[in-house]
């Protein structure tokens with residue numbers, strides 16, 4: 001019986017969220033594998049859609065006539081067996097479409113329409129090389145279509161390991177190539193040409209000898225020029241005479257540490273000598289690597305305790321076992337120092353995946369991983385899907401960070417995916433943080449995670465003393481200023497000693513909003529329910545949610561008064577004030593605006609590291625991972641931002657941020673100092689951060705969470721419905737609520753429906769329900785049912801999303 005293929009099609013609706021059965025045309029039989037993308041006709045109109053082959057079967061219940069697969073997009077699978085299984089689990093766990101999960105795992109370029117190429121990877125005999133490749137190193141597969149004989153020859157070559165079938169994406173990015181040269185004559189023929197040369201033709205003589213030395217090879221022209229001193233003009237002459245041919249040679253686009261040369265693999269950095277706590281951590285984790293045990297570790301180490309060194313040495317152990325490693329960081333473009341450390345240690349075995357890469361770079365890094373050329377992946381959230389084989393260890397640094405949760409479908413948490421992959425490969429998972437999430441710390445206390453601690457800084461210094469400055473009397477005394485007297489004194493002090501300071505402002509943009517002093521009108525986004533932010537660099541008002549942009553108004557749009565002014569404080573304004581207060585200080589500002597251009601982030605940090613500035617002033621992006629020995633002062637200008645947000649994690653986030661940024665001071669031999677300015681000096685999050693007392697914060701916050709039935713005592717799910725009409729969104733939610741009340745266990749708490757904190761966004765109104773539960777066997781099925789139901793006619797134009805374990809509630 002002929003096999004049939006099961007295909008998940010790119011038609012994301014609830015009804016189509018399952019594999020469809022297709023016939024496999026004889027011609028495609030040999031190419032088709034599980035995990036390849038195909039084009040198939042779909043529906044009554046036979047419209048062409050993309051899909052993924054997820055399995056084969058020899059029978060089907062389907063009564064009608066099966067349609068045939070139309071074409072195969074990939075000549076080797078883009079999703080391997082592990083990731084295919086994972087995608088299915090992910091769809092189920094996150095209440096999302098299987099097809100969306102499959103696409104989520106792939107680099108951007110493979111989300112588009114691919115075209116196939118065939119690449120020469122080993123020496124071919126001339127017949128094949130010229131017949132099939134016309135003297136090039138790769139060709140479009142489409143060139144061979146309808147030539148069964150050529151395809152048969154290619155398949156034979158593939159089997160012999162001489163060519164590889166690959167995929168590239170049309171019109172978006174192809175493999176990057178540079179010019180290579182390839183001799184077109186054999187040794188004797190070149191010799192003949194040489195003897196018949198004019199005796200003065202020295203350059204051509206040299207070219208011919210050189211070509212003789214590389215017969216059968218392709219050499220990058222630039223490299224040949226450098227090695228031999230033969231000029232480009234001489235190579236061109238050689239082309240005209242038919243001695244050589246120029247051919248494209250594929251090169252990888254390696255994301256560079258901006259302007260910094262990559263270390264070569266012979267000059268890698270040696271591991272540091274570990275202290276006793278670090279050694280214990282490395283030993284315990286490595287023993288699980290060696291034993292193929294999927295133990296989850298919580299590594300809680302104070303800032304500057306040498307967690308990164310523990311990661312590096314654990315990974316080295318996994319590599320020594322012939323395995324691979326995955327290192328996740330919250331937003332990698334913000335932590336170039338970590339990437340550089342990994343590169344210095346592991347050289348070209350490291351691949352980097354993050355949103356700051358071009359699509360081409362991302363694709364090339366992905367292929368290096370997939371081909372097994374890169375064994376250590378450092379990346380942000382989506383790197384958790386890196387196609388690493390034989391994983392030996394997975395590490396999540398700063399595990400408490402909310403950015404590990406994707407806030408659009410599929411709403412997965414990288415921590416859960418990491419644990420899944422750990423189980424699949426028998427690999428331990430290490431969750432590292434100075435300030436673990438309450439969830440993780442609670443699990444460690446219960447023994448579900450293996451708890452490791454690094455309680456001291458490696459430099460033997462205590463954590464820096466923190467002074468909290470109450471801004472209320474400061475403002476009364478000195479008027480509206482962003483700088484208290486103690487902070488200014490401390491800054492001056494560092495300047496005179498030639499030491500550096502880091503200042504954090506918890507904001508972005510110049511001002512947060514604009515208000516009319518006569519009528520109180522605040523300039524708002526026409527699409528969303530939030531105020532617009534002034535951006536001085538582009539001289540516009542911008543919405544941070546939908547991207548809406550408009551010119552800065554001169555008069556109030558409501559009452560036409562000219563008394564319209566900017567409220568709030570942005571980095572640009574603070575920089576101006578600081579420069580006025582300290583005219584001699586050299587200041588680097590780092591925020592979304594100054595780092596938008598590629599590579600700017602690294603550049604600014606490098607300048608600061610080279611002491612080309614005295615003060616680094618920035619938003620939250622400077623709080624994490626920076627390791628500058630000469631920084632002895634950290635100032636936080638406004639610790640309170642965020643405390644007032646309607647989110648049960650507001651205190652936790654404030655505590656984390658303050659602890660994190662304080663940790664940037666005094667990391668080497670000079671002692672550090674931290675000054676925190678606040679309008680809420682008595683808040684426990686601020687006081688506990690001041691004492692460096694994670695445990696105290698943890699127990700206080702835990703008791704509040706228990707009282708309010710929040711995580712980690714309860715699990716939460718958020719459901720959201722949106723519609724352009726407010727009452728439609730509300731009505732849909734009411735219907736969902738009644739279904740939930742019927743199905744769920746009586747102990748389960750269902751809150752809402754209520755308008756979301758930002759009730760209107762992108763021209764839609766949002767209503768939400770929050771479910772809190774400990775254990776509810778009916779929950780999963782009920783949520784699946786809601787997914788189904790919201791696809792029906794009664795829910796026309798209502799968009800419903802289900803967000804398990806949401807990280808944000810605004």
Ligand SMILES: Nc1ncnc2c1ncn2[C@@H]1O[C@H](COP(=O)(O)OP(=O)(O)OP(=O)(O)O)[C@@H](O)[C@H]1O
Nearest residue numbers: 272273274275303304305306307308309458625663
């Ligand atoms: N065993 C060691 N001996 C000497 N120096 C070390 C050792 N371990 C780490 N260091 C150095 O101490 C500094 C801090 O270490 P590291 O950056 O690993 O700490 P961390 O815990 O990851 O910090 P944070 O969480 O604050 O970013 C680094 O400069 C690192 O090179």
Ligand SMILES: [Zn+2]
Nearest residue numbers: 525528543546
């Ligand atoms: Zn908007």
